[in-house]
Structure formats: structure tokens, C-alpha cells
Amino acid sequence: MTDMTEDDESGIGASPARISSPELRFEAWRAFVWTAVIGLIALAVYISHSLLVIFGAMVFAAMVDGGSRLLGRVLPIGRMWRVAIVLITVSGLLLWLSMFAGSQISREAAEFPSIVQEQATRIFAWMREQGFEISMDSVQAMASQAASGFGTVTRALGGLLGGVTTLVLIVIIGIYFALEPQLYERGVAWMLPKRRRHDFFQTAKKMGFTMRRLMAGRLVGMVVEGIFTYLMLLGYGLVTGDEIPMAALLAILTGLLAFVPNIGAIISGVLMVLVGFSGGVQMGVYTIFVYFFVQNIDGYIVVPMIARKTVDLAPALVLAFQLIMGILFGILGLFLADPLLAMIKVALEQRAAAHDADDEAARINGQSPLETDPA
Numbered sequence: 001m002t003d004m005t006e007d008d009e010s011g012i013g014a015s016p017a018r019i020s021s022p023e024l025r026f027e028a029w030r031a032f033v034w035t036a037v038i039g040l041i042a043l044a045v046y047i048s049h050s051l052l053v054i055f056g057a058m059v060f061a062a063m064v065d066g067g068s069r070l071l072g073r074v075l076p077i078g079r080m081w082r083v084a085i086v087l088i089t090v091s092g093l094l095l096w097l098s099m100f101a102g103s104q105i106s107r108e109a110a111e112f113p114s115i116v117q118e119q120a121t122r123i124f125a126w127m128r129e130q131g132f133e134i135s136m137d138s139v140q141a142m143a144s145q146a147a148s149g150f151g152t153v154t155r156a157l158g159g160l161l162g163g164v165t166t167l168v169l170i171v172i173i174g175i176y177f178a179l180e181p182q183l184y185e186r187g188v189a190w191m192l193p194k195r196r197r198h199d200f201f202q203t204a205k206k207m208g209f210t211m212r213r214l215m216a217g218r219l220v221g222m223v224v225e226g227i228f229t230y231l232m233l234l235g236y237g238l239v240t241g242d243e244i245p246m247a248a249l250l251a252i253l254t255g256l257l258a259f260v261p262n263i264g265a266i267i268s269g270v271l272m273v274l275v276g277f278s279g280g281v282q283m284g285v286y287t288i289f290v291y292f293f294v295q296n297i298d299g300y301i302v303v304p305m306i307a308r309k310t311v312d313l314a315p316a317l318v319l320a321f322q323l324i325m326g327i328l329f330g331i332l333g334l335f336l337a338d339p340l341l342a343m344i345k346v347a348l349e350q351r352a353a354a355h356d357a358d359d360e361a362a363r364i365n366g367q368s369p370l371e372t373d374p375a
Helices: 002-012 022-046 048-072 079-100 102-129 136-158 163-179 181-190 194-240 247-257 263-277 281-306 315-364
Strands: none
Touching: 022 048, 048 079, 048 163, 048 194, 048 315, 079 163, 102 263, 163 181, 181 194, 194 247, 194 281, 194 315, 247 263, 263 281, 263 315
């Protein structure tokens, strides 16, 4: 039976797909690689929204992992228990906030758009009095168009169930990442060649460290800005007897927008000042003072202590990347632009360090770096 099989196989002949020339085989393989790369890029563009959700889950996992590591310094218990404590604590704080401050904040949020619109109308009226040709119909049309475009991007990102579904997916996937991060690292490393796995683990370790420090800086900045804003807005009412409207809502918005550097501070400051001038010039001037005071506290104390030595990103580069991500992916892209840019920088730095090490090893062995580089 074995002899018959061998005879049959020998009688089949060579495959018509076989390329006998080594040069042609090399060119065919190179063409296949380029085709695969282009196909992967096209696939990444097609599923870019889903990839952004997965990256958001990784950012959430980094924050949970950072809390778990801090907790591990005082509680020598298993990782899953520490992660569970962090998640339960955060959930409890959110539940407390919704129960004790939810009614007040929701009432203020309902009044907030009308106050902002009223102040914007006053600003445009004052500009017209100064000689600027501004048509309110044109302004309202531009605002409606911007809101429509923003809503389209947000719906595309969130799907049929809206942005809440996206947030739930980020949290669920992020919890899985936070519970067993090594499992997913090993899974990715398994798909790489053995000679590339060490570099991958080093890059992943550096990315994880950078992400945790970056998110720690963001969270501390959010808490500091939110608390300082609330105390200073509340203190104005205690001293003068004239309370600033929506102090709690403005503090929460300031804290949340602190997650987005540059743009978030500008938006929160504009909203705060608009609400402040609704109560008079003195109140408006005070809100301007509060804005600059809080931003200086965050910019000159909080950020240098935590994040500046870990992620040194050029402000203009961050702002440009935020604008690109905001246009492409809406509010979620804007929030994740800074972490994504930091991870790209870490990957490029690690890649450059690996190339430098290869070049140094080649020089020690008496070879030219070009001889060891297939590109």
C-alpha cells in the first residue's frame, strides 16, 4: 500500500503554483506581504470604531490596575480581590453621588443650557453694538449644524443603543483586562516570532507603566480641579451672600473635562464664566479668577508631580491630535487622544532603542548596520 501511494504521488507531477526561481519566489513573497499589510490597514480603518472602544477598555483597565497596585502596598491579598475592592469602591462613590446629589445636579443640568444660551446671546448683542456684523440666524444655523454633525459621529460610535452601550462595553472589557492582563499579553506574544517576543514584553511593560502614571495624573487632576472649583464657588456665596448658580454642576464638569488637556480646560472655563456673568459683573470676574487659580494649581503642582517626567508630550502635538481624533471619532476620540498619543510615543521610543541596540551589536561584531537590516 505504501509503494502504491508513493507511485501515485510521484505520478502527480509538480504543482503548477510552484515557482522554481528563488528570485521570483522572493518577489512573490514580498508582494504577498505588502498586500497583507494594505489589507490589514484597510481592515483597521473599517473597524476603527471598535478598535477605539477596545483601547478605551485598556485605558479603563490601566486605571483599575493602578488602583489595585496602590492597594497592594497596604493589603497583601490576591490581585482579583484588590481589583474587586477598587471596583466596589468606585461604584459606591458613584451611587452615593447619584443618591445625595443627583436631584440637585439634574435640576441644575436642566437649567444650564438656557443660561448658557442667554449669556451667548448677550455677548453677540454686545459685539453687534461694537460694530461687528453678526447675524443671530447664522449663529443658530452654525450651532445646529455642529450639533447635528456631533450627534452623527456619536451615533456612529455608539451604535443603535447609543453612547451608553459604548460605555458599558468599555467597562466590561476593561474589567476582563484588569483581572488577568498577563493572559492577554501572552496571547499577543504567542502570535509573534520568538525573536520578537522579548521586545514586545518590554514595550508592553513600558506602555503599562506609562499608562498608569498618565491616568493617575489625569484622575488626581480631575479630583483636585473639581474639589477646588466647588469650594471656591461655594465660598463666594458664603462670603457675599450671593450664591453662584450651579456650583456643584460646574465643579463636576470642570473635573470631568480635566481628563482632556488643553481643550477641556478651555471649555470648562468658558462655561464657568458664562454662568458667573449671569449673576453680575462681580460674580463673573470672580469666576475668571477661580478658573485661572484652579488651572495654575493643576498645571504647576499636580501635573509636574505626577505625569510630566513620565509622558513628555508637546502641547501643540497633543492639541493637533485631539482635533484629528475629535473630528474622526467624536467625543470618545477626543477623550482618548492623549492616552493613544502617549502609547504611540512609547512604541516608537522602544523601537528606536531596539534599533540602536542592534546597530551597536553589529558594530561590535565588525559588521555594517545595513548588513543586519533586511530593509
